[in-house]
Amino acid sequence: MRPLRATGGGATMEEGCGTPVAGGRLRGPGAFDGAAERRTAMTVCEVCGNDYARGFDVHIDGAVHSFDCVECAAHLLAPTCENCRCRILGHGLEAAGRFFCCAHCARTRGVRELADSVA
Known part of the structure; x- marks a missing residue:
């Protein structure tokens, strides 16, 4: 499996969602702390071109990809x-x-x- 690291909204999400990371922040659901509203730059989705304040980046195989939703991330x-x-x-x-x-x-x-499955 390829290593996956997603960031967005001031949080870090990695495999093992919902577990604490350094600094006490959470990964996964509930991790967004309002930082997206404070950012001035919008994330532009590389699949559909939508610019969205709550977009996220996925780091995979040494590359960084930006998305506005999971559907676009899955598409790519x-x-x-x-x-x-x-x-x-x-x-x-x-x-x-x-x-x-x-x-x-x-x-x-x-x-x-x-x-x-194995029966």
């Missing part, structure tokens, strides 16, 4: 199922660098060793 960053072309927002499945949303799609593309 989420992997796409090789079979049905949907965006994989959950865990998904991966085999030899190929991404699938479910075992059915993997089997459709000839990947037999993946399963949605």
Whole structure:
């Protein structure tokens, strides 16, 4: 999994949302402390171009991406199922660098060793 670090509104969100970080701030839900209203610069979403005071940045693979909403972030960053072309927002499945949303799609593309669950 790629390291992910999102910042916005004076807070820091990283994997493990809702846990304290240095300085006592929270990551994740409830972390925004009103700093977005105090900022003079607006975040401009690189997907839709909307400028929004509560936008956020995602740091991934050494690059920084700016978004106004999670939907735009997913549109740009989420992997796409090789079979049905949907965006994989959950865990998904991966085999030899190929991404699938479910075992059915993997089997459709000839990947037999993946399963949605083990019974």
